[in-house]
Amino acid sequence: MSRRAPKLARGVALVGAGMSKFGAFADKTSRDLFVEAFAAMAKSVDKGLDTKDIEALYVGNFSSDLFEGQGHIAPIMADWVGLVPRPATRVEDACAASGVALREGIIAVASGLYDIVLVSGTEKMTNLPTERVTDTLAAASDAVYEASCGFTFPALYAAIATAYMAKYGATVEHFMKVAIKNHNNGALNPKAQFNKSIKDLMNARIEKAKQKGEPLPEWRDELDFLKDPRANPVVAWPMRLFDCSPITDGAACLLIVAEDLAKSFSNNPLYIIGTGQGSDHALHEREDLTTIGSARAAAQMAFEMAGVKPEDIQIAEVHDCFTIAEIVATEDIGFFKPGEGYKAAEKGVTARDGAKPINTSGGLKSKGHPVGASGAGQVVEIWTQMRGEAGPRQVPGMDIQLALTHNLGATGGTCTVHIFQRR
Amino acid sequence: MSRRAPKLARGVALVGAGMSKFGAFADKTSRDLFVEAFAAMAKSVDKGLDTKDIEALYVGNFSSDLFEGQGHIAPIMADWVGLVPRPATRVEDACAASGVALREGIIAVASGLYDIVLVSGTEKMTNLPTERVTDTLAAASDAVYEASCGFTFPALYAAIATAYMAKYGATVEHFMKVAIKNHNNGALNPKAQFNKSIKDLMNARIEKAKQKGEPLPEWRDELDFLKDPRANPVVAWPMRLFDCSPITDGAACLLIVAEDLAKSFSNNPLYIIGTGQGSDHALHEREDLTTIGSARAAAQMAFEMAGVKPEDIQIAEVHDCFTIAEIVATEDIGFFKPGEGYKAAEKGVTARDGAKPINTSGGLKSKGHPVGASGAGQVVEIWTQMRGEAGPRQVPGMDIQLALTHNLGATGGTCTVHIFQRR
Numbered sequence: 132m133s134r135r136a137p138k139l140a141r142g143v144a145l146v147g148a149g150m151s152k153f154g155a156f157a158d159k160t161s162r163d164l165f166v167e168a169f170a171a172m173a174k175s176v177d178k179g180l181d182t183k184d185i186e187a188l189y190v191g192n193f194s195s196d197l198f199e200g201q202g203h204i205a206p207i208m209a210d211w212v213g214l215v216p217r218p219a220t221r222v223e224d225a226c227a228a229s230g231v232a233l234r235e236g237i238i239a240v241a242s243g244l245y246d247i248v249l250v251s252g253t254e255k256m257t258n259l260p261t262e263r264v265t266d267t268l269a270a271a272s273d274a275v276y277e278a279s280c281g282f283t284f285p286a287l288y289a290a291i292a293t294a295y296m297a298k299y300g301a302t303v304e305h306f307m308k309v310a311i312k313n314h315n316n317g318a319l320n321p322k323a324q325f326n327k328s329i330k331d332l333m334n335a336r337i338e339k340a341k342q343k344g345e346p347l348p349e350w351r352d353e354l355d356f357l358k359d360p361r362a363n364p365v366v367a368w369p370m371r372l373f374d375c376s377p378i379t380d381g382a383a384c385l386l387i388v389a390e391d392l393a394k395s396f397s398n399n400p401l402y403i404i405g406t407g408q409g410s411d412h413a414l415h416e417r418e419d420l421t422t423i424g425s426a427r428a429a430a431q432m433a434f435e436m437a438g439v440k441p442e443d444i445q446i447a448e449v450h451d452c453f454t455i456a457e458i459v460a461t462e463d464i465g466f467f468k469p470g471e472g473y474k475a476a477e478k479g480v481t482a483r484d485g486a487k488p489i490n491t492s493g494g495l496k497s498k499g500h501p502v503g504a505s506g507a508g509q510v511v512e513i514w515t516q517m518r519g520e521a522g523p524r525q526v527p528g529m530d531i532q533l534a535l536t537h538n539l540g541a542t543g544g545t546c547t548v549h550i551f552q553r554r
Numbered sequence: 555m556s557r558r559a560p561k562l563a564r565g566v567a568l569v570g571a572g573m574s575k576f577g578a579f580a581d582k583t584s585r586d587l588f589v590e591a592f593a594a595m596a597k598s599v600d601k602g603l604d605t606k607d608i609e610a611l612y613v614g615n616f617s618s619d620l621f622e623g624q625g626h627i628a629p630i631m632a633d634w635v636g637l638v639p640r641p642a643t644r645v646e647d648a649c650a651a652s653g654v655a656l657r658e659g660i661i662a663v664a665s666g667l668y669d670i671v672l673v674s675g676t677e678k679m680t681n682l683p684t685e686r687v688t689d690t691l692a693a694a695s696d697a698v699y700e701a702s703c704g705f706t707f708p709a710l711y712a713a714i715a716t717a718y719m720a721k722y723g724a725t726v727e728h729f730m731k732v733a734i735k736n737h738n739n740g741a742l743n744p745k746a747q748f749n750k751s752i753k754d755l756m757n758a759r760i761e762k763a764k765q766k767g768e769p770l771p772e773w774r775d776e777l778d779f780l781k782d783p784r785a786n787p788v789v790a791w792p793m794r795l796f797d798c799s800p801i802t803d804g805a806a807c808l809l810i811v812a813e814d815l816a817k818s819f820s821n822n823p824l825y826i827i828g829t830g831q832g833s834d835h836a837l838h839e840r841e842d843l844t845t846i847g848s849a850r851a852a853a854q855m856a857f858e859m860a861g862v863k864p865e866d867i868q869i870a871e872v873h874d875c876f877t878i879a880e881i882v883a884t885e886d887i888g889f890f891k892p893g894e895g896y897k898a899a900e901k902g903v904t905a906r907d908g909a910k911p912i913n914t915s916g917g918l919k920s921k922g923h924p925v926g927a928s929g930a931g932q933v934v935e936i937w938t939q940m941r942g943e944a945g946p947r948q949v950p951g952m953d954i955q956l957a958l959t960h961n962l963g964a965t966g967g968t969c970t971v972h973i974f975q976r977r
Contacts (some may be wrong), residue, residue: 143932544629
C-alpha cells in the first residue's frame with residue numbers, strides 16, 4: 132500500500148514536566164512515587180494548574196503486576212491525585228511504556244477528544260530481590276524462545292554488543308566511555324539514583340582502602356579502574372557492571388495540551404512536532420543484531436512528521452539501558468552512521484559539552500531506570516534543558532530549539548521517538 | 555472547568571470482527587488464540603483485507619505477565635500476524651483492557667495518524683490452577699486495601715450483591731434469572747465456552763444420576779435445580795457457582811477504519827458513533843456499592859457523543875462477570891432506573907426475544923470471560939447481530955440500527971461504553 136506522511140489533526144504542546152527522585156526507596160510504593168512526580172509536574176506549570184482541568188490520564192508501567200502484585204493501576208493513580216472519574220489508561224510496552232503513553236496522549240489530544248492530558252510513568256522495582264527483578268524483566272523478552280533458554284537482559288544486550296564488536300571493531304573500553312560520560316552528567320543531576328561520577332566512585336574506593344590499611348589498587352584513571360574486575364565485574368560478557376543501568380524506583384509526569392492552549396499554561400512551552408513508534412521481531416529472530424528496526428521506523432516516522440533531520444537535533448535523551456544500547460540508538464536515530472556511534476562516544480561528540488550532547492540527565496545508566504517511567508523521565512530532562520533550567524548541568528553555550536527522546540522496550544520489540552521544539 | 559461535549563475529529567467505522575473459540579485449551583498460548591481470532595476477523599471483511607494495509611495494532615490484555623510469564627506482548631502479537639514494524643501497543647485496564655484498546659484505536663484513527671487499525675484482546679488463563687487464577691485476578695482489585703484483606707472477585711461482587719439486595723429487595727432467584735437467560739443465549743453460540751442451557755445441564759445431571767442408579771434429585775425446573783447446593787454451591791454468598799463467569803482462554807480482533815474508507819472494506823460496516831470511558835475509586839472507598847461511577851461517566855460520555863439516548867439502543871452486550879454485574883450495568887447505562895434492573899431481568903425484558911435483549915452472545919457468563927479479550931469479544935457479537943449473521947441466536951423481528959457495549963474493569967475502576975450504528 133502507499134504510505135501517507137504521518138500527520139496529526141492538531142498540534143500538541145508540553146506545558147509541564149516533573150519527576151520523583153529516582154532511587155531505591157524501601158518505604159515507598161508506586162503510588163507514592165507517582166504523587167511525588169505529579170506534584171513536581173504541577174509545580175512546573177508556569178501559570179498554575181487546576182488539576183480538575185485534566186481530562187484524561189495515561190500511565191506507562193511495565194509490570195506492577197509482577198513487581199507489586201498490583202494490576203489495573205491506572206484508576207488507582209487517577210484516584211491518588213484526585214482525577215476520578217476521568218478516563219485512566221495503562222499502557223505497557225516494556226521499558227517503552229511511558230514513551231508509548233506519551234504518544235497515546237498526543238494522539239488523544241490530536242483526536243479532538245481532550246485538550247488537557249496527563250501522561251505519566253511509574254515503576255517500583257527494588258522491593259524484590261535482584262534475581263527476581265532480573266527474572267521479572269526477562270518477561271519482557273520473548274519468554275517462550277528467549278527467557279526459557281536462560282537469556283536475561285544483560286545476556287541479550289551482550290549478544291548485541293558482541294555482534295557490534297565483531298562487525299565494527301568496538302571494544303569494551305568504548306562502552307566504558309559511555310558509562311563515564313553518563314555518570315559525569317548524572318553527578319550533576321540531584322534527582323539521579325547515582326549522582327556520582329565514576330572518578331568520584333573510584334576515589335571513594337581508594338580512600339576507603341587507605342583507611343582500612345588494605346593494599347591500594349593501582350588505578351590511574353577511570354578506564355583503568357573499570358578494567359579491574361574487583362571494580363567492574365562481568366555480568367554477561369562483554370557487558371560488565373558499569374555497562375548496566377541500575378534497578379530503580381521512580382515516576383515521572385508530563386502535562387500535554389492542545390497547541391492553542393499552550394500559552395495559557397506556560398510562558399515557555401515546548402511543541403511536540405514529531406512522534407514515531409515501531410515494533411520489531413524478538414531478538415532471536417533478527418538477521419542483524421547491530422541495529423534495531425523499531426527504532427529506525429520510529430525515528431523515520433517522527434522526523435517525517437516534524438519535517439526536520441537528525442542533524443537538526445541539538446540534544447537527545449536515548450535509551451541507554453546498557454552502554455551498547457546508547458551507541459546503537461545514536462546510529463538508529465541517524466545521528467551517526469552505522470558503526471560510527473562508538474567513535475562519536477570516544478571522541479566526546481556526545482558529551483555534555485560536545486557537538487551532540489546525549490543523555491545530559493545521566494541517562495538510564497546513572498539517573499536510574501524505573502522501567503515504565505524511564506520514557507517520561509527522559510522528557511523531563513528535555514523540558515529542563517530546553518527551558519534553560521538545568522543549572523550546573525545545563526548544556527553550555529547552546530540555545531536549544533530542537534531536541535529528541537528515544538525510548539526502547541526490551542531489546543527493541545518497541546521503540547518510540549519524540550521531537551520537541553521551542554519557538 | 556466547563557466541560558466540552560466530547561467530539562472526535564473524524565468518524566470511525568468497524569469493518570471486520572472475529573474471535574477465537576472461547577474455552578479451555580491446554581495446547582494453546584495467547585499467541586495461538588490471537589492468530590485464530592485474527593484469521594476470523596480477516597475472513598469477516600466483506601471486500602477482503604491485505605494485512606499489510608494495517609497501520610497499527612492495539613492489544614488489550616490484563617496480565618499475560620502473571621498468567622504466562624510474558625510481558626510486552628504487543629510486538630509479539632504483531633510479529634505473529636506479520637505486522638512488524640507497525641506500532642504495537644498493549645493497553646491494560648483489567649477486564650476492560652480490550653474495551654479501552656478499542657477506544658484507543660478509535661482515538662488514533664480520529665487523530666488523523668492512521669486510517670486502518672487493528673484492535674484486539676487476548677488472554678490465556680487456564681494454564682494456572684484455579685486458586686492461582688483467583689489470586690491473579692485479585693491483582694486487579696486494590697491489592698493494598700482489598701486483596702490483602704482476603705477479598706477475591708467473587709467476594710467483591712458479593713459485597714455489591716448484598717448491598718443491592720438490601721437496598722432494592724432483590725433475591726438470589728433474580729440473579730439466577732440472569733444466569734438462565736445468558737446460558738440460553740450461549741447455547742446458541744458455537745464459539746461459547748458453555749454452549750449449553752441450564753435446563754440441558756440439569757437434564758444431563760438427572761440422566762447421569764439415573765444411569766448410576768443414584769437417587770434422583772427432585773429438580774422441577776432450572777430455578778429449583780439452582781437452589782440445590784449440590785448443583786450450585788455458594789462461592790461467596792450471595793454469589794453461587796452460576797452467578798460467576800468461568801475461567802477462559804480466548805482472543806478477539808476488530809478492524810476499524812476512517813469512516814470514509816468504510817465502504818471500500820465492507821458492504822455493511824458499522825459506524826462507531828459513541829465512545830466513553832470513566833474511572834472510579836476502588837470498591838472499599840465508595841459511598842454506594844449499588845452503582846458504578848465509571849460506568850455512569852462512560853455511558854454519559856458515549857451517549858453525548860452519539861446524540862442518542864439509552865432508550866434508542868436496541869441490543870447491548872454488558873459486562874456480566876457476575877450476574878449482579880449485569881443488573882447493575884443495565885441501570886448504570888440508563889436502560890432501567892436504579893433498583894429496576896433485576897425486575898427487568900425477571901420479566902424477560904432482557905431476554906433474546908424481549909424488548910431490550912442483553913448479552914445475546916451468552917455474555918461473559920456463558921460465552922466465557924478471557925478477561926483482556928472480553929471487551930473485544932462483545933463487539934464481535936454486536937457486529938454479528940447488527941449484520942443479521944447470528945443464525946439461530948439472531949434477535950427475532952428486530953432491524954438493529956443502534957447497539958451498545960459496556961466493558962468493566964475489575965469492580966469498575968475502569969469502564970468503557972461504545973455505541974454502534976448501522977446506516
